[in-house]
Amino acid sequence: MSKPDGHKVKGGDGAPELVKQRCFVQVVRTGGISSAARLLGLTPSAVSKNIARLEAELGTSLLARDNRHLAPTVRGQQAFEAWSELIARLDQVQQELAAPDGLAGQLALSIPSGCLAWLAPLLARYRAAWPRVQLCLNVTDGRSDLVRDRNDLALRFGQLKDSRLRALRLTESPLVVCAAPAYLAQAGTPATPAELARHQGVLFRRPDVGRARPVELLPESASWQAQAIVNDGQALVQAALAGFGLIQVPLLLAQAEIDAGRLVEVLPGYRPAPLEVNLVFSGAPWLPAQTRAFVDMARDMFRT
Numbered sequence: 001m002s003k004p005d006g007h008k009v010k011g012g013d014g015a016p017e018l019v020k021q022r023c024f025v026q027v028v029r030t031g032g033i034s035s036a037a038r039l040l041g042l043t044p045s046a047v048s049k050n051i052a053r054l055e056a057e058l059g060t061s062l063l064a065r066d067n068r069h070l071a072p073t074v075r076g077q078q079a080f081e082a083w084s085e086l087i088a089r090l091d092q093v094q095q096e097l098a099a100p101d102g103l104a105g106q107l108a109l110s111i112p113s114g115c116l117a118w119l120a121p122l123l124a125r126y127r128a129a130w131p132r133v134q135l136c137l138n139v140t141d142g143r144s145d146l147v148r149d150r151n152d153l154a155l156r157f158g159q160l161k162d163s164r165l166r167a168l169r170l171t172e173s174p175l176v177v178c179a180a181p182a183y184l185a186q187a188g189t190p191a192t193p194a195e196l197a198r199h200q201g202v203l204f205r206r207p208d209v210g211r212a213r214p215v216e217l218l219p220e221s222a223s224w225q226a227q228a229i230v231n232d233g234q235a236l237v238q239a240a241l242a243g244f245g246l247i248q249v250p251l252l253l254a255q256a257e258i259d260a261g262r263l264v265e266v267l268p269g270y271r272p273a274p275l276e277v278n279l280v281f282s283g284a285p286w287l288p289a290q291t292r293a294f295v296d297m298a299r300d301m302f303r304t
Contacts, residue, residue: 018090021083023050024062028072028080029283039284091286104132107290110144110154111137114234114253119155122301126294133290141233142207146282152291157250157275167278168295170302173250174274175216178263183243189266190246193222200224201246202239205231215248216272237263250275 026036027047037044055062062076072080107126111119116139123135138144144154146165160167179201190196196215201224203212215223224246230236233253240247240254240263247254257263279298281291 018083018087020050020054020057021079022087023047024054024076025080025083025087027051027063027070028076029084032070088287088292091292102132103130103290103293105288105290106134106136107153107294108136108138108151109294110146110149110151111139112155112157113139113141113232114237114249115155117256118252122298125301126297129297130290130293140207141231146280152288153279153281153294156278156280158278159276160278160280164283165280166283167280168298169276169278170298171252171277172274173252173277174271175248176251176254176258176265176271177215177217177246177248177267178254178258178265179240179246180243180262181264183240183245184264184266187245189264191267193217193220193267193270196222196224196246199246200227200244202226202228202230202236202244204233204236204247204249205229207231213248217267217270218272219270250277252277 023036023040023042023046026040027033030036030039033044033047037047040047042050051063058075058079060075061073062079064071064073064076116137123137126133127135138149138151143156144151146152146154155170156167157173187199190199203215203223203226205212212226212229215221227244228239230239233249236247236249237254237257241257246266251258254263258265279295281287281295287295
C-alpha cells in the first residue's frame with residue numbers, strides 16, 4: 001500500500017496552507033473533533049480553536065453542535081464541498097511538482113473475481129499515463145479492509161457502509177438469473193419465480209458473512225435447489241457454463257457470456273434493483289499521488 005501523505009499541521013496560521021480549512025474539512029469528514037485531531041496530528045483544543053477562528057473570520061456558524069454530534073450547517077456544507085475540492089487539488093499539485101519525473105511506486109487495488117476484464121481499459125489507460133507505477137491487483141470476492149490488507153483502493157458492489165471510506169460511483173449492474181442453453185433445453189425455461197422451485201442451480205456464499213446470498217427477484221423472490229455453493233463470482237459463472245443450472249450474478253460478470261450465447265438470461269422482467277459499482281478509497285483528506293491520479297482518471301473515464 002502506498003504511504004499516506006497524512007500532512008501533520010500546526011495549530012496556528014501559516015503552514016501548511018489552509019490549516020483552518022483543513023481542520024474544518026476533517027471534522028466534517030470524521031464527525032468529531034478528537035478523530036480529526038488524531039489524523040491531523042493536533043490536539044482537540046487546537047482543532048476547535050482553528051474552527052472557531054474560521055467561523056469568526058467568516059462571521060457565520062459552520063458547525064451545528066450538541067452534546068453528542070457535530071454536523072455542518074447549510075453554509076458549512078457549502079464550505080466543506082468547496083474546501084475539500086480545493087485542498088485535494090492543492091495537495092495533488094504539490095505532489096506532482098515534488099515528483100517532476102512523474103509518478104512512481106506501487107498502487108494496490110482489491111478487485112472482485114471476474115471484474116478484471118471490465119476494469120482492464122481503465123488499468124491500461126493508467127499504466128500508459130504512469131508507466132513507473134506498478135499495479136498490485138489483489139483479486140478476491142472478500143470485502144477488503146484497506147488498511148489491514150494494505151490496499152489503496154477497492155472495487156465493490158453495493159452501497160458503501162464504512163463511513164471511514166469515500167466512494168466514487170462508477171456504474172451500476174443489474175442482478176440477472178441465467179443458465180447455459182443446454183441446461184434450459186433439458187430442464188425448461190422458468191417463466192415465473194414460482195417455477196424456480198423445480199430447478200437446480202448454484203448459490204453464491206458471501207465471504208463477509210459466510211452464508212449463501214438469497215436469490216433476489218421483484219416483486220417476489222424464490223429459489224432453486226442448490227447443487228453447490230461457491231464463494232467466487234467467476235467460479236459461479238463457470239459453474240453455470242458447465243451445466244450446473246441457474247445462477248444469479250451481477251450482469252457485469254456474465255455480460256460477455258450472455259452476448260456470446262453461452263449463457264441465457266431468464267426472468268428478465270423480475271430483475272431486482274441494480275447494484276452500485278463503487279471505487280472506494282481512504283477517507284483521509286490527502287491521498288497518495290498514485291491513488292489520487294487513479295481516482296481522477298476513473299472519474300473522467302466514467303464521467304461521474
